[in-house]
Amino acid sequence: MSRPLDHRAEIRPFAEIDGDGFAALAEAARAEGHRFLDRMANDWHAGTTRFDRPGECVFGAWVDGTLAGVAGRSIDPHSTDPGVARLRHLYVRPDMRGRGLGAALAKAALAGAEAHFRVVRVRMAAGNEGAAAMYLGMGFARVTGDPFATHILTLRPAGPEPQGG
Secondary structure, three states: OOOOOEEEEEEOOOOOOOOOOOHHHHHHHHHHOOOOHHHHHOOOOOOHOOOOOOOOOOEEEEOEEEEEEEEEEOOOOOOOOOOEEEEEEEEOOOOOOOHHHHHHHHHHHHHOOOHOEEEEEOOOOOOHHHHHHHHHHHEEEEEOOOOOOOOEEEOOOOOOOOOOO
């Protein structure tokens, strides 16, 4: 079940990877044993994933001026199919959870994805049943046997690209 978004929250495009807010967010993730925000920063600085290719985006959630979470959508680096996207680096600080921020970030990152992608994949850490329930509630289906995805959302059927006109 999705929680209503905290009325003090603001979801907006994010480009402040070098700011203090992101450093504090990455530290909170590390304290929970997660290194994916460090990977996000490393990839950003290396230029390998800057969320600036067609169809890519990254959003931040701020509550009372504090960066509370992030989420991005990129071309899936684990697929050779350009119609496959990945919802990546979704993280909300522990003290900011329960405010609807995770779902709001995921929805912002998914908005408009169908214009560029057929499917969106997610790979989440084992045991996070709250996140699993959120993804299932958003229409994702569980995936088994894929080392790069735990959930998948079909945006449009496989086949020829739609013709304009």
